[in-house]
Amino acid sequence: MNKIVDLDFDEMDMESGVFAISVVNDPAIKSDFIALSTDRVNMAAVDDNKMLLMGAVLIPGLVIPRANGTKIRFSKEVIRKASEVFFKRGYQQESTLEHGQETKLSGMTVVESWIVEDADKDKSALYGIDAPVGSWVVSMKCDNDEIYKMAKEGTINGFSIEGIFPDRTEVSLSSMVEKYDANELEALSNMIELASELADTKEEALQFIKELMLFNEH
Numbered sequence: 001m002n003k004i005v006d007l008d009f010d011e012m013d014m015e016s017g018v019f020a021i022s023v024v025n026d027p028a029i030k031s032d033f034i035a036l037s038t039d040r041v042n043m044a045a046v047d048d049n050k051m052l053l054m055g056a057v058l059i060p061g062l063v064i065p066r067a068n069g070t071k072i073r074f075s076k077e078v079i080r081k082a083s084e085v086f087f088k089r090g091y092q093q094e095s096t097l098e099h100g101q102e103t104k105l106s107g108m109t110v111v112e113s114w115i116v117e118d119a120d121k122d123k124s125a126l127y128g129i130d131a132p133v134g135s136w137v138v139s140m141k142c143d144n145d146e147i148y149k150m151a152k153e154g155t156i157n158g159f160s161i162e163g164i165f166p167d168r169t170e171v172s173l174s175s176m177v178e179k180y181d182a183n184e185l186e187a188l189s190n191m192i193e194l195a196s197e198l199a200d201t202k203e204e205a206l207q208f209i210k211e212l213m214l215f216n217e218h
Helices: 076-088 145-153 173-177 182-198 202-217
Strands: 004-008 017-024 052-058 071-073 095-097 108-115 136-142 158-164 167-170
Touching: 004 076, 017 052, 017 076, 017 136, 017 145, 052 076, 052 158, 076 108, 076 136, 136 145
Parallel strands: 004 071, 017 095
Antiparallel strands: 004 167, 017 158, 052 136, 108 136
């Protein structure tokens, strides 16, 4: 059965944390950025005087599948810490294209960075960005004509972090169950029974329930 692990890092370890933000075609967090316009928010209608890309960098509780079969997620606490350490270490101008180390981009600077405190009233909501509470959102000044053109055309659509998170904690089903009261546990039991009937294996049923619980938690 695929594992779900919480990622963390030691902020005293200079080799861990987020050290760059890559612009990519298919962001793992499935949240696209936008190019800001003076009249309307649209990737095709941009203000060349602004040349800003705004979007979510990390979203708490979102389960992200990895190529090796493992699934990862970030907590609100780790996301806040990662955003703070990113700036403390002066990585605002560290950006790449599609995670290519040989494609470090010039003219890219994070000029705004914040953690969403209210999803409805946050600045990101004004531009139609779906960023739940606890998300890390940035505005990146894009003084790179080629990259900005790619953003307008939709060749690149969002942000993706580059970093090292050596501390991992597997999320166990039992630890998640402890957070539920009696009524919620009864409903959960019914869901597990139904999932077991529909799934091909018990492992698939439990994995489905775990992911459902993770979703509800956030």
